[in-house]
Structure formats: structure tokens, C-alpha cells
Amino acid sequence: MSDEQPPIEEVLATLAPAPAPLSTGRSVRPGDRIFAVLSGGASLTLLLIIALIAAFLLYRSIPAVRADTTNFLTTSAWFPDSTPSTFGIAALAWGTLLSSLIALVLAVPVAVGTALFIAHFAPRRLAQPLAYLVDLLAAVPSVIYGLWGLFFLVPQMVGLQTWLADHLGWFPLFSVGSGSTFKQTMLNAGVVLAVMILPIISAVTREVFLQVPRDHVEAAQALGATRWEVIRLAVLPFGRPGIISASMLGLGRALGETVAIALVLSTNYVISWKILEPGGNTFAANIALQYGYAADLGTNALIASGLVLFVITLVVNIVARGVIARRREFAGAAG
Amino acid sequence: MAKSIDVSDLSIYYGKFCAVQGVSLTIEPRSVTAFIGPSGCGKSSVLRTLNRMHEVVPGAWSSGKVLLDGEDIYSPSVDPVNVRRAIGMVFQKPNPFPTMSIYDNVAAGLKLQGRRPRRELDEIVERSLRAANLWEEVKDRLERPGAGLSGGQQQRLCIARAIAVEPEVLLMDEPCSALDPISTLAIEDLIEQLKEHYTIVIVTHNMQQAARVSDRTGFFNLAGVGQPGRLIEIDNTQRIFSNPAEKATEDYISGRFG
Ligand SMILES: Nc1ncnc2c1ncn2[C@@H]1O[C@H](COP(=O)(O)OP(=O)(O)O)[C@@H](O)[C@H]1O
Numbered sequence A: 001m002s003d004e005q006p007p008i009e010e011v012l013a014t015l016a017p018a019p020a021p022l023s024t025g026r027s028v029r030p031g032d033r034i035f036a037v038l039s040g041g042a043s044l045t046l047l048l049i050i051a052l053i054a055a056f057l058l059y060r061s062i063p064a065v066r067a068d069t070t071n072f073l074t075t076s077a078w079f080p081d082s083t084p085s086t087f088g089i090a091a092l093a094w095g096t097l098l099s100s101l102i103a104l105v106l107a108v109p110v111a112v113g114t115a116l117f118i119a120h121f122a123p124r125r126l127a128q129p130l131a132y133l134v135d136l137l138a139a140v141p142s143v144i145y146g147l148w149g150l151f152f153l154v155p156q157m158v159g160l161q162t163w164l165a166d167h168l169g170w171f172p173l174f175s176v177g178s179g180s181t182f183k184q185t186m187l188n189a190g191v192v193l194a195v196m197i198l199p200i201i202s203a204v205t206r207e208v209f210l211q212v213p214r215d216h217v218e219a220a221q222a223l224g225a226t227r228w229e230v231i232r233l234a235v236l237p238f239g240r241p242g243i244i245s246a247s248m249l250g251l252g253r254a255l256g257e258t259v260a261i262a263l264v265l266s267t268n269y270v271i272s273w274k275i276l277e278p279g280g281n282t283f284a285a286n287i288a289l290q291y292g293y294a295a296d297l298g299t300n301a302l303i304a305s306g307l308v309l310f311v312i313t314l315v316v317n318i319v320a321r322g323v324i325a326r327r328r329e330f331a332g333a334a335g
Numbered sequence B: 001m002a003k004s005i006d007v008s009d010l011s012i013y014y015g016k017f018c019a020v021q022g023v024s025l026t027i028e029p030r031s032v033t034a035f036i037g038p039s040g041c042g043k044s045s046v047l048r049t050l051n052r053m054h055e056v057v058p059g060a061w062s063s064g065k066v067l068l069d070g071e072d073i074y075s076p077s078v079d080p081v082n083v084r085r086a087i088g089m090v091f092q093k094p095n096p097f098p099t100m101s102i103y104d105n106v107a108a109g110l111k112l113q114g115r116r117p118r119r120e121l122d123e124i125v126e127r128s129l130r131a132a133n134l135w136e137e138v139k140d141r142l143e144r145p146g147a148g149l150s151g152g153q154q155q156r157l158c159i160a161r162a163i164a165v166e167p168e169v170l171l172m173d174e175p176c177s178a179l180d181p182i183s184t185l186a187i188e189d190l191i192e193q194l195k196e197h198y199t200i201v202i203v204t205h206n207m208q209q210a211a212r213v214s215d216r217t218g219f220f221n222l223a224g225v226g227q228p229g230r231l232i233e234i235d236n237t238q239r240i241f242s243n244p245a246e247k248a249t250e251d252y253i254s255g256r257f258g
């Protein structure tokens, strides 16, 4: 060992790069920070927009509700611009909920059935185009459904509704006073809404059904489950939160649907169970139909009704989330 | 209960790919048979043809004969659903139904067979959980979700679910590979007990486990990637581990494997 040889540490230091220091002076990387700011900003903007909408609705509603000489929530008549001003949202709320409910009751089973068929029964060659078709239908604008309902569906529905009235007329829902034409009825509106929301519910539930883990399916199969039993044991339980979310999505669309309802329903402000009689109204259709004729107070009254719709939609969504969250403990991966 | 299985000239395919070729073996009732061999040699595939679970994979098929006490389970008149009811299966990854309670998980197979009085169900559920050495740990929370149990408990729950329907044969595909050593021991003890009533076939990666729990051991191997796996030999476990007939078996067991 001669003196010219550098010490071993120096040799090693030239071979291996110095280890990166743990502390770089900042504890957050710039990329993370930019992403945090962007995504945080986006969600904040969204919240702000919702708050602004609510504030606007509230601001315009208060004068109308003040001017109202009757109870805004329990009155069904709609005369905001007459003196004294009398109007309320009872009939609108009733019609909105009833038509949407009819739509959900009709659409959800069909949508779930279609989704199950596409995801778990149809041969792949058929499933693909079917899925594509459903997705396509989900994108059709609602005015098309409205026109289709008005010119095609309504005439077709007369026979069925006549039959219902004749044979099940003892049931309050299907009773008719005298000589209904069976044309611009609540049931028709509900059916058009059902057709309209069916594709979106079906598309969303199908995606969920496709994600059922193979473990769950094989667990059922290995117990000797038939096809249907596999669906019942593994697919439906996994898909339940998805079915609920999809239904709420559909319900949201149905609650706010304007054009299709305005085209199909002959609107009035009557609260009635009789879905085979013409008449009824919804928030959205009422706003669309009345807006052109409304004076100042009338406009504010319509905006007040919009606020109620806003709240109803919000409540529906919160309830749906609650239902899903309550099942989460049992939902495992389905979250 | 507890039937024998006779496999002759079984070949297993995934589409055009032949995964396993020419397997013949006999499994005695009330015995434990272990399948060992390197990964990809077709142990799981063979196991899954024994209860017709293989064919649920799209494009999968097989040829050859599988007899359960002399009856061909692949005969056209046999419904695979009935085969799976007679031959239970436990998977590598514990897979209790996540939305069901512990009780309902165990009762799931029973409920497929038709309605029973609640008292009878209660009895069978308790008996199955006891047989799976899980009863003491869960008896106070039968209504809780099965997914809330530990991995080892979940696997024992799956075993309870499988034996609740009193199958003729119980197939286990690496049932301990996702479990810690203590849970593994618990399951090995359980296999020892279950052997008195059931015919058991277990795939395992762990040779000590094969040596501990099985009466007979089959060694599978494959010549190379893309080649079909084959059953190299099957014999008494003692003999396989002390004095195997084939060189490949000895190499594998002594860890001298390529
Ligand atoms: N679902 C599947 N689709 C296609 N090939 C598969 C599938 N499952 C297994 N294989 C193939 O079959 C062969 C045997 O696999 P497997 O039975 O899982 O072996 P082992 O259980 O011994 O590891 C492997 O080559 C594997 O790639």
C-alpha cells in the first residue's frame, strides 16, 4: 500500500453517486401541490355554483311566497298574477312525484332485466350490439321521447288503458270518472318517462353487473347454484347499491323532465290518484308552459316552484346515499 | 357420503390450448389426496374438472372420463349443477358471500336445495360451524357479515358452507395459501377431522403440508412453457416423500427443481 493511493472512502464515493438527501427543503412535491390545487379548486367551484343557484332561487322566491295569500305548500291552484295572488305547489309536487314514481316502477324492473340479460345471459355476439344500442338510447334527447310519446305511444296506449279501466276500475288508481279519452293521462306521462329513463338505468346497472367479482360467482356455482340462483346469490347482492344509484339517477331525470311531460300531459292543477284520467302537472312542465305568460310575480312564483324541485331532488339524492351507506357494511367490495 | 373418484385419460383445454394431458388416477373414499407440483402444471384445472367447475370458464372443455362411484359425471344426462351439489369446493382465496351474514353464508347451499324449517337450518348451521372449528368464535355474532371475519376465519366459514350440504367429496384448491401459519394449522387439523366423513382432494404448494395431511400424493409437472401438464406419479404420501418412483418427483421434493 503506497501513500499515493487515495483512501478507500474516496474511491467508493466516485463509484456510487451520493445518496439523495431525504430533505429537499420542501415536504410536498410540486406536482402533488398543483394537482391538489386544481382538483380542490374544481370541487370548490362546483360547490360555489350550487350555492349560487340556491341563493338565486331563494332570492327570487321570497317575494313571491310573501305575496302569496294562501299557503304556498298546500295550495294546488296556480294564479300568481291575479289579485289577490293565490298559488301553491301541492298539485305540482303531487304530479311530479306520481309521474316519476310510475316511471320508476315501470322502468327499474325492465332495466335491471335487460342489464342482467346483457351481462350474464346473452351470448357475447348478441350482448355487444345490445349494450351499444342501450347506450345509444340513453343519449337520445328527451324531446324525441316526448314527440314519440305524443304521436306513437299515446294512441297505442288507449287499448291497454281502456282494458285497465274496465277490469281493474275498482282499484282507485285505475278508476275513471266519466268517459276518459285515455290520451293525455298521468299513466301515459309515466310511461314516456319510463321509456326515457330506462336506458340510463340499464346502462349503469349493466356496468355494475359486469364487475361482479368472479370469486362471488364461482362461490355460488360451486354450491350447485343454477344460473338464476347465481344471479340471486352473487350478482344481485353485489349490484344492489348500483341498482339504487342508477334508479336515483333515473328518478332525477324523471323529476326534472320538462319537454316530454309538457307534450304528453294535458296539464291542470288537480291532485288525483286517477292515473287514467287526463290532467295533472309537474314542476318542470309548469315552468315551461307558464313562463311565457307570467308577469313579475308569476315569474318569481315559478322560480319558487323551481326551488322546491331543487330541494326535492336534493332530498332524493341524500336518501339514496343513506340507503347505499347503510348497506355498505354488508357490501364488501361493492362500496 | 364419501364416494370414490376414478379419472381416466383426462385432458383439459382452454380453447385450443391443452393445459393438462392424459391424467388417470383413483381416489379412495375417506382419504386425503394431495396434488403437488410447480405452478402452471394444471393442478387447479384437474381439481376443477372433478366437479365440473372447469367448464364455467369461457372456452374451457375437457375430454376423458371422471367417475363418481362409477357414475360418469360428464354423461350428457348429468346436470353439472347436481355434480357441484355432490362435490363441494373451497377456493384459494376465501370467498364468503360478502352481503350475507355468517349464518346465511353457511345456509346458502342448503337453501338452494329447498325450504327447510328454521330449527333444522339452525342445527345444520351449528353442526357445520362446529365441524369447521369456527363455532366458538362466531356463535355470538351469526348475524354479522361474513366478510368481517379474519382471513383464516373466512376460509373456515367457506369450509363450513361447503360441508353444510354434506357433499360426497370436498375439493380444496390451495386453501391455506392466503392464510397465516396459525390459521393454516387450524385448517390442517380440520382436514384431519373431516377425513373421517369426506373424500378430500387438496391442491397445495406446501410440501410439508402435503406430507402432514394427505394419505396419497400426486405429483404434476410440465415439460416446458406452453406444454401440457401431466400427472407424473401418484402414490402413498410416505412413499412419494421417501422413495418416489420417478426422478422428477424426487428432484421436485428435494428442492432440486429447475
Ligand atoms: N382461465 C384460464 N384461461 C386460460 N388458460 C388458463 C386458465 N386457467 C389456467 N390456465 C392455464 O392452464 C395451465 C394450468 O393452470 P392451472 O390449472 O391454474 O395450474 P396450477 O393450479 O397447477 O398452477 C396454465 O398454463 C395456465 O396458464
Ligand SMILES: [Mg+2]
Pocket (backbone or CB within 6 Å): B043, B044, B045, B173
Ligand atoms: Mg392453481
